[in-house]
Structure formats: C-alpha cells, structure tokens
Amino acid sequence: MGKLAVQQLFLMASILLLGTSVQASNDLDQQINKLLQRPVLLKANQIPRLGGIALRRIQVIAKGSDGVVKAIPFQLDEFDQDGFPMVAEADDIVVDGEWGVLDANDEVLFMASDAGSKLSSVELKDFHTLYEVSMVTGSSEKFVYLTGVRALPNHPKHYVHFDQEKAIIKTDWYQLTLDQSNPVIWKELFYYNYGGAEKKPTESLLDTMKVRLHSGVFTRFMNISLSNKHLKARILRVKNGPIRTVIQLEIRVVVAKIPVMKIGMQFHVMPQMIDFPSLVAIPGIFDRVMVEPTMTISLDWNDLRSSEVFTALYPKKPAIVDGHLSAHEIALRQSGINNDENWIAIDTGKNFASVFSLKLPKDKDVGVLSFFYDDSFVLADAPESVLGQGPNMGWKIRDMPSDVRYYMTPSLFFIDSLGDVPVVDLVSYGKYSTSAVVNDTPVH
Incomplete structure (x- = not known):
C-alpha cells in the first residue's frame, strides 16, 4: 500500500472516530436532558x-x-x-x-x-x-x-428565584429554606415530585447541612468543635436571574479572636441544582493556631430509610439506609471516595435522588478527602431539628494546609432518580447543556 493510500486511510479513520465521538457526546447530552432540566x-x-x-x-x-x-x-x-x-x-x-x-x-x-x-x-x-x-x-x-x-x-x-427577605430559594422543582441570619444553615428542602407516602408534604427531606471544624487550639490537648452557627457568614449581593440566580457570600472562621479562614462563595441556583464556587484563603497562621484540624461538610437527611447510597469508588455497591451501620458502610468511610473521585449520591426510589460532588484543584495541596457517613435514626448530633442521621453523608477533610489560596466547587443536584446516566458523567457534563450548534445568520 502506498504512502498516499495510508494517509487517506488514516484521515478517514480520524474523521470516523471524530464523528463517533461527537455522536456519543450528543447521545449523552440527550440522556442527561431526560434526567434534569438544565x-x-x-x-x-x-x-x-x-x-x-x-x-x-x-x-x-x-x-x-x-x-x-x-x-x-x-x-x-x-x-x-x-x-x-x-x-x-x-x-x-x-x-x-x-x-x-x-x-x-x-x-x-x-x-x-x-x-x-x-x-x-x-x-x-x-x-x-x-x-x-x-x-x-x-x-x-x-x-x-x-x-x-x-x-x-x-x-x-423566572425559572429560579431567591427571596432574600424570607431566605427561600425556589424553582419549578424544589424549595430550599436558609436561616435568615446565617445562609450556611439550611432548614428545609422540598422536592415537588417526591412520592414517599411516609412523608407529609409539609415535612422536609433534609434536616440540615452541617459544616464542622474539629481541632486542637495551640495544642492537641485543648480541643474545639465549631459548627455552622460559629461561621460568620453574610450575604453581600444577590442577582435574581431568570435562569441562574447568583447569591454572593463571605464566610469567615474565627478562633480565639484570630481569623483562620476566609471563603468567598457564590450560590449558583439553577432549576435542578446548586453550584457553590468558592475561593478559599487559609493564612499562614492557621497551622500555628489549629492543631490536627479536620473539617466535615455533610447533608443530614430526614429519615430517608430504605434509600440507596452510592459513592464514586463503589458506584455499583450501594449502602442501604436502615438506621444501622453495616460493615460495608463502615468500610465506605475509609475507601468510598478520594480527592479525585469524590461524588456521593442517594436515591430514595420514590422520585427523589440527589448527587453531591466536589471539584478540587489538582495542582494544590488541599488536604485528604474521605467519606463522612452516619446511618442512625436515634443518634443525636446537634445542631439539628430532627433526631437521627437519616443518613448524614458528606466529606471529611484532614491534613489541611496553611498559607494557601485555592478554588473549589461543591455541586448539588436534585433529580427524580439516578436513571441510566452514570453519575460520573452527570457530575462532569450535567450542569449545562453545551451541545447547541451556533450558526451565523445573514447580516441585514
């Protein structure tokens, strides 16, 4: 076969592969479109x-x-x-x-x-x-x-709206109520398609979001535990867009009157998800004040028994929410996720599922990520309004660095079910539809 023929074959193969890739991308886009409005x-x-x-x-x-x-x-x-x-x-x-x-x-x-x-x-x-x-x-x-x-x-x-006076986020799919004095304290979540017979329409699917910082102060023998209520969070500005409402916040963490962390955060509210792009600044004094700190960020669900919980490293082997920690659930705490593969998901099987993911920089030391999880209907873990962890699931971060500035983006999806789309694809491509084709029209 001549050189020219080989080049032509290579070109044809490249075009075929490109076409296959584009078709696969479009097919995935259509699958995701069936799953959520974006x-x-x-x-x-x-x-x-x-x-x-x-x-x-x-x-x-x-x-x-x-x-x-x-x-x-x-x-x-x-x-x-x-x-x-x-x-x-x-x-x-x-x-x-x-x-x-x-x-x-x-x-x-x-x-x-x-x-x-x-x-x-x-x-x-x-x-x-x-x-x-x-x-x-x-x-x-x-x-x-x-x-x-x-x-x-x-x-x-408007497909989305934030009532700042009442601290209520509302879309055609869900309603999330924040604490009026502290927007990182979440009070209620209603998903309108949820079909669980055991819950009244007035009962929230979510107990609360929990942010915790555990650490020694100056020494490992003097410990503190801070929660959402200790975070100094305030809303700076709001843009109530018809497609994406943007809520701009500033969050400060102060220990012994010393500022040890500052987070510039936005809530990007969309019809079936919320993005939380954040700029984290940890000063050099952090590791002189905080000794062996760990942070947890979790969602404490309200008695979602019989739901299935999936993690990035166990996408086919779910934990079952039944009020007791199984050996599998205990193992997931250690090996369910890592820094690069960290999505977690819950599917009630009753027209409500949620996916929580975290985008971290690959070129920065941000600590070590693991799966934070509790499954108990009787365990108290304040602050909460409903007894139990039904389940309480999220991320635990240890070995936190100091003197760093980095971006991270937690993302939270609200959908009817996990469906047939692999969660990893939903996390990677599900926020926006980007497959639209743009063409010039004649200038008149």
Whole structure:
C-alpha cells in the first residue's frame, strides 16, 4: 500500500472516530436532558459578532407554537477577574473586560424548552438576528436566535428565584429554606415530585447541612468543635436571574479572636441544582493556631430509610439506609471516595435522588478527602431539628494546609432518580447543556 493510500486511510479513520465521538457526546447530552432540566450555556467567544455590544441591546428570541416570534427568558452574565459571575458593578470587584458590554468570557444562558421552529428569511431580517442556535429536544430540532437589537418585550418568567427577605430559594422543582441570619444553615428542602407516602408534604427531606471544624487550639490537648452557627457568614449581593440566580457570600472562621479562614462563595441556583464556587484563603497562621484540624461538610437527611447510597469508588455497591451501620458502610468511610473521585449520591426510589460532588484543584495541596457517613435514626448530633442521621453523608477533610489560596466547587443536584446516566458523567457534563450548534445568520 502506498504512502498516499495510508494517509487517506488514516484521515478517514480520524474523521470516523471524530464523528463517533461527537455522536456519543450528543447521545449523552440527550440522556442527561431526560434526567434534569438544565440551562443551555453559550460562551461569548462562540458568538463573536455580538462582542462589544451593550448587554441591554442583546435579546434571545424564538418562534412559539402559535407561530408568533417572542423573546424567551435568557440571561447575560459578566465575569470578574477571579472567574466568578458578577452580581453587580462594585468598587471592590474588578470586571474581566468592560462592564455593561459582552466580553469574551461572558456567558449567555437560556432553556432548551423555550426553543421553537426555524425562522424564515423574512423573519430573520425583521428581527435583526445575528445567530441561529439549534439543538435537539426529544425527537425534533429546535431553534433560538440571538439579536443585537432588543425589539421585543422581555419575557417575565423566572425559572429560579431567591427571596432574600424570607431566605427561600425556589424553582419549578424544589424549595430550599436558609436561616435568615446565617445562609450556611439550611432548614428545609422540598422536592415537588417526591412520592414517599411516609412523608407529609409539609415535612422536609433534609434536616440540615452541617459544616464542622474539629481541632486542637495551640495544642492537641485543648480541643474545639465549631459548627455552622460559629461561621460568620453574610450575604453581600444577590442577582435574581431568570435562569441562574447568583447569591454572593463571605464566610469567615474565627478562633480565639484570630481569623483562620476566609471563603468567598457564590450560590449558583439553577432549576435542578446548586453550584457553590468558592475561593478559599487559609493564612499562614492557621497551622500555628489549629492543631490536627479536620473539617466535615455533610447533608443530614430526614429519615430517608430504605434509600440507596452510592459513592464514586463503589458506584455499583450501594449502602442501604436502615438506621444501622453495616460493615460495608463502615468500610465506605475509609475507601468510598478520594480527592479525585469524590461524588456521593442517594436515591430514595420514590422520585427523589440527589448527587453531591466536589471539584478540587489538582495542582494544590488541599488536604485528604474521605467519606463522612452516619446511618442512625436515634443518634443525636446537634445542631439539628430532627433526631437521627437519616443518613448524614458528606466529606471529611484532614491534613489541611496553611498559607494557601485555592478554588473549589461543591455541586448539588436534585433529580427524580439516578436513571441510566452514570453519575460520573452527570457530575462532569450535567450542569449545562453545551451541545447547541451556533450558526451565523445573514447580516441585514
């Protein structure tokens, strides 16, 4: 076989593999879309003709089932130089680019369910469209269009909302109530599709979220144990977007009047999940004050008996919530997860499941991660409003470093069931739909 023929075969094989890879990616995207309602995300560098245009002029439109072209709910988020969506223009935050215009790292968000049929060439001209965005929803192809002229009234629908006065997060799928004086204390979680007969509609699925710091102070012989209520957390700003509400917090940990940790955190509230991107700063004094510290971050569920609990390293061998710690559950504490593979999941089998994952930097020492877990309906572990750990599951971090600054992102999904999508794929690709195809439209 000649050299040219070999090159042609290699090229054909490469194209075939690429096509197979793209098809597999699209198939996975469709599988995840069946599992949860998630935003479509476009990076501004995908739509360069809108670059530099004032945000107030940009609009996302679609043709409804009635044949009328309307604006759909959408969101434009600008980013600061730390990589966080900007909640508002402020003196203490440096925008990445120019405030009020679309820059390369900004994002456009909308919901695929609002897409419609293809516009005609006349409609493309009438509405000054610059981009056509196509996506497969179910068995059909749907479209939305991006314009550089805001000619239609904005759509009033919000898929997510945070009532700051009542401290209630609400979407079409769930409601989460925070403590009004401390947003890292969670009080109630309702998931509207849950079908557990043993729970009344007024009973929360979640008892509370627990953040604990256990440590010696100056010496291992003088110990302290701090919980959520000891964290000095306050909401700085809120952006109630229709697709992704952003709540910006500042959290400080103070021991013996000495600040030992500062966390800049955001809640990214979306229809079926919450992201918690965080910038953690631990000063050099940390290891002089704190001796052998360990931190736990966990969700204490409210009597979800008979549920199955899965971990990243045991995705096919679940623990069963029955009020007693089995040998398998005890083993999971040691070997259920590690720093790189750390997702944990619970499936009630009654139209509610949840996945909790943690994205950590690979180039920073952040400590050693293990699975924190208790399964008991009678064990008290304050602060809590309901007796028992039904179960209490999360992460334990030991060997915490000092004099470091790093990013981490916990993520929490609320879905009907774990379904057929491998949890590792849900964690890696499930936050946003990114398979939409962007095409230029003729400039009129």
